[in-house]
Amino acid sequence: MGQPDRYSRQRRVAGIGETGQTRLREATVLVVGCGALGTHALDALTRAGVGRLLVVDRDVVEWSNLQRQVLFREADAIAGLPKAVAAAQRLGEVNHEVAVVPFVAQCSGAFLARLPVQPDVVLDGTDNFHTRYLINDWCRSAQVPWIYAGAVGAEAVAMAFPVDGPCLRCVWPDPPAAAEVGNCETQGILAPAIAVVAAFQVAEAIKALVGAPPTRGALTVDVWRGRYGVADLVGPPSTTCPCCARREFPALRDVDVGVATTLCGRDAVQVEPARGAVFDLAAYADRVAPAVSDLMRTPHLVRFNADGVRFSVFRDGRALLFGVADLLRARALYDRWVGA
């Protein structure tokens, strides 16, 4: 049964009111990725009373997640529960009025095309630019606003992409090279940096759902140095952007991130890089070296252990992952350690 006081404080906020609360209840939000960003955002969206939450994540809960991924408990890590499933269980206890639909899957073009209902807003909770460009292109093609966020170390960035402004490709035409991007494994991650940008995402999502104007520009924060600001990255949509100028959506044409195939006879998976990816094995080895164990370099490959899995990464960016049999898990580990 609904409790009449449940959303009373939220309703009193100017700009929400009874109408806004009703809009939230009738809304659907897709959260792509259920890690630190995703769990923070899902918790807040559930408490805010957003009617339906679609959450997609291909990974399982691990001990190293508990430091910042607020929906998970030790029991989830012990059970190795899929993150989307563990999150849906927890959120059901937070607010039974919200329908949380978990998908244990790779967020691919095919996945987005088969969503049971078109979301009103998409939140980026991913850890890789391949998926972010996919989200961008799909949201542009379907005319859905989305909110980007990312964090490494103590720094974080977030930006709303409403349908009438520039898109991610207008601001950054191409994804950064895998070797240029730090990640949580190599540079760590401080939970409050996540919390800041996740809160920004949720605020922008609520505003979009109730029809309030979005924040224009990119929120940049460094919670260690104490720098918080909104950078002005906003102009009109780029006249050379394939999405905005030509209504072409390159990521929707791409085959999914490289193909993952199980190797014959043992727990091992081969993952191929995304089509057209450029890979520098030596630079990659330098970057990953501090974060992994038993690193070994040969002219042909780099071997190391990470997350209990042995990696062999080759010159063309393909990798063999020994000690993992599940293709989704292998893809997640590849994106985490080798890069998308």
Added chain:
Amino acid sequence: MMNAARYLDHAATSWPKPPEVPAAVSRWFTEVGVSAERGEGPGQQVAHAEVAAAREGIAGLCGVAADRVAFCSGATEGLNLALRALLRRGDRIVTTAFEHSSMARPLLALARDRECVVRIVAPGRDGGIATAELAAALAEAPTALLALNHASNVTGAVVDAAAGCALARAAGARTLLDASQTAGLLPLDVGADVVVASCHKALLSPPAVGFVVARSGLDLAPQKQGGTGSSRALDTHPIEWPRAFEAGTPNTPGLFGLAAALRWRRGVDAAGRLAAARARAQELATALNACPAVDVLAAPETDRLPLIAFRHAGYEPAEIGAIASMEGFTIRTGHHCAPWLHRHFGAEVSGVVRVSPGPDTPSETIAAFAALVAGL
């Protein structure tokens, strides 16, 4: 795109096929379009003639009459059907560690269901299955079936099938020969009661073409029922061989390809082609044996097929496969669907690397591959 000169996986499937083979498949689609034995018309006559030619060709290789050849989708289907027809409750079966999963898996599953005893003969120190070991295994207890892979798809070691079949016959056992690796390379008229093979390897057909040949008088009971094209009976399956064993719409385009491949083979020096592939395999073995980190799996030299299996002390087989593929080579790594042989060699965790050159493989390809491995 595949690199034909660097294609070193002929034991998996031959490639490229003679151009006559895809042309025959294409001809079926453009000029024929119907199945033999299904309806009346000009297309059916052509289809009937080509399928009959394919049947005659296989019969000739096996030394039987054409009406002893039943077509199927490949050795996997053929061995499953033949084993089901041959095994009875409580039977004892002698087989070898060379068996491919297409024999090993249905054999073990049926043995569990039908309470059969399976005796697996292990290779000797030289990597071969000695005839004396087969004789000893057959002599241990009354045996109903000798299930024999003609050659290992991992090491290329060939079993003396004629001797094995003679021993089995003397012991009162039937023989089932898996000739997938040898069909098109070695004689198949070795006295087996049943011969099964895939045709897409050295017989050069498209994939999904295989056969079950049962000697005269041994009409294997059909293990699947269904449409056979024509029969007087309406709702009971016919029993006339081979049609009884071929229920369902046949793979007529594949059989057109097989007929063309068999025709093409008659015009070439098959012995010379086998010798050329063997020479390439020998070049590779010599080069690899010179690498201290490489362990080439043993196989007797007599009749050995042109394939080499090896391990490397510093690299996983899958790593070598990835490195070779970046250089344009097509090879095979893993367990090659041969679980028992990998256990025998202690390679059940990582498997091995298998390289199988073809008759047209240049020596330069072998040298380049050997240099790649030597440089690891």
